[in-house]
Amino acid sequence: MSRVAYVNGRFVPHGQAVVHVEDRGYQFADGVYEVWAVFDGRLADYQGHMDRLDRSLDELRIERPMSRGALTSVLRETIRRNRVREGIVYLQVTRGTARRDHAFPNPEVAPSVVVTARSMDPAVAEAKAAKGVAVITTPENRWGRCDIKTVGLLPNALAKQKAREAGAAEAWFVDELGFVTEGASTNAWIVDAEGVLRTRDTQANILRGITRHGLLALAREAGMKVAEGPFTVDQAKAAKEAFFSAASAFVMPVVSIDGAKIGDGRPGPIATRLRELYLENARNTAA
Incomplete structure (x- = not known):
């Protein structure tokens, strides 16, 4: 089946998964990410990765894009839609899209969120x-x-x-x-x-x-x-x-x-x- 990505509130075909040209992750590497291993469709080391995500966001002063519960639901739904049993799920959160300027956007903009998942062969x-x-x-x-x-x-x-x-x-x-x-x-x-x-x-x-x-x-x-x-x-x-x-x-x-x-x-x-x-x-x- 074709892969599916989550991008800023929508699940879209992987080939159509895009963010704005002025997303600060693209222009300044102004963002963070996490990767979870997936075993039998479930998230490995769930708590540790979530805690580190919170710390990374705090260190860069990026607002949380949603509650932990809502984000967990997005991760699991991305895994489900891609039918991943064994593999990884990738999350990226950037400061968002704004006119290009090194300083933080003022007023603040909504963070950008991207989630992808893919299968990996354990035998390999x-x-x-x-x-x-x-x-x-x-x-x-x-x-x-x-x-x-x-x-x-x-x-x-x-x-x-x-x-x-x-x-x-x-x-x-x-x-x-x-x-x-x-x-x-x-x-x-x-x-x-x-x-x-x-x-x-x-x-x-x-x-x-x-x-x-x-x-x-x-x-x-x-x-x-x-x-x-x-x-x-x-x-x-x-x-x-x-x-x-x-x-x-x-x-x-x-x-x-x-x-x-x-x-x-x-x-x-x-x-x-x-x-x-x-x-x-x-x-x-x-x-």
Whole structure:
């Protein structure tokens, strides 16, 4: 069937889903977004994504376009109309449409809201996770508020393209001190030489990943040693395991970094176990 999008109060065919040329998301990247994984037609990590959406809107001083209940109904209806059982749903909220001016519109305008959904084949993701993927590193060149999930993603897009051209699945940003911050669209993890599960702390200008947050809790519940703090590229290359996490990737084992083999070059037991734990928990708690 043809895909359907929600745009500012209307469900329309995907090919006709448009916003005004002076929408501030288009002209200034003045907006935020969220992505939920969909399991059996239901929203994974529902509360965490909603809470982060509220925070992002507050940080940019964008008014909520509707109540949480109404927005949830829109998300679920978009999923239903697209017949998505396994996949993702994407939400974007911008400050709205106004005459082009860097300052906020005065008087205020209504925010613009776009929702799309698409199916994803779980078998494809499982095959990729079973084999593992490659990542490359790239210098950190993003703005100082990566904790806000904005649509200003040009550095991320350039990093992702660099990874694709290198035959890799992801690019990890590296700050001026040589520490890995996060991926172009994911959070970065390693299992160090002592068997400690490590990921960068959220004080270091990284996104407060919802999947990341859930994995930390699951890892601690499983008795794994966990540390939130910086690690260098050399430490990552010398690690027993590496992986990245995101709402659409869950837990994806990394088997090489900049061409250097990680561990024995195969997905490790901790990454594999965390993927199993996350998927089980996400399916059981999806709303």
